[in-house]
Amino acid sequence: MPNRVIGIRHRLIQWRATRHWGRLARKVREYDLSTLRKLRGSARHLRAQLDHVIRVADSRLALPMVGSNAFPKPLFCDWSYRPELWRMPISPIGLAAAPTKSTFGEEVMLFHDCRSSELTVRQVRNTREDDLAPFGLRMDVFRFDGSFLSLVIEMPAASVDDLKQRHLVRMNAVVEMEKKLEIFTRLNIKHGPNTEQLVRELPFEDLSEDGRAEVEVEFDLAYTNMNEKRVERMWVDLVIENPEMSQIVLRDINISRRPRAEV
Known part of the structure; x- marks a missing residue:
């Protein structure tokens, strides 16, 4: 249906309407006052509809796509990624009293050790002019009786393709x-039976x-004992300290990597 709205029939109607109002505009000074009054009412009604379309379109088109x-x-970047949650609509869109190991989309999982969860998590649409990510993640934390709260973000397989110790991994938020x-x-970074961790x-x-x-x-992989031939996967943990009675909105998370310059 949306495609039909701007199809051939729409263009034909628009062409006829433009031609009609163009003809009226050229002769507007010749009409008597009674005709002008009726014409003005029709023009104002049409303008109200056009202004509404323009206002809504401008608002929606201003949002991140x-x-x-x-x-x-970064310069010489050979891989970059914005996780699904900050890029696309996910399911579920949110949870109240979110239990540990709740998943949001395919890549994000929530962990905590609260006995009674008073934590609400929801994907939100970013609307600010300087937002680059289409979506964000809002967490509202009320009473928090646990010792940790974390988000685990799984990276795609491409993140470890040809990953070397000379790589620098950058996270922007x-x-x-x-x-x-x-x-x-x-x-x-998991390689064989071992996992390297940089904090x-x-x-x-x-x-x-x-x-x-x-x-x-930034994380410099030169400080790891990573076995380049056995790298299997990469993920990122975000650990929030003492979140009780607070709201945190992660408007964007993106990851990139680049090789260190050769000396």
Whole structure:
């Protein structure tokens, strides 16, 4: 149906309407007052409908496009990725009293050890002009009686294709918080029976007045004992410290990698 709206019939109607109103506009100074009054009413009604279409279209077209994988990438980047949750609509869209091991789409899983979950998680549509990701993830935490809260984000198989110790892996995030929290990110790389882990704290020194920050962390694989021939998979953990009575919105998460410059 949407395709038919802008099909041949629509173009024909539009051409006739444009021709009709163009003819009226050229002769508008010749009409008597009674005819002008009726014509003005018709023109105002038409303008109201056109203004509504333009207003809604401008609003929707201003949003980040669903499926967008666009974000700044480092020089010589050989792989980059925005996980599904921040790129496409997921199912379920959200959960109240979310239990541990809840999944959101195919790549994100929630972990916590609360005895009674008072945690709500929901995918939201990003609408700000400077948002590059189409979607974000909002977490509302009320009473929290657990010792940890984390999100596990699975990377696709392409993330470890030809992965070497000379690679640098970068994670960029756009975060909004009601109060300043400590959030750590842990890069995990499984190779054979072993798993390499690198941990970085997200730097929130430049938190804006509305609690928004764009942050970046890098992991240098030269500091690992990764067996390049046996790399199987990669995933990222986001660990949130003391989240009680807070709201966290992850507006964007994206990962990229690049080889270190040869010396």
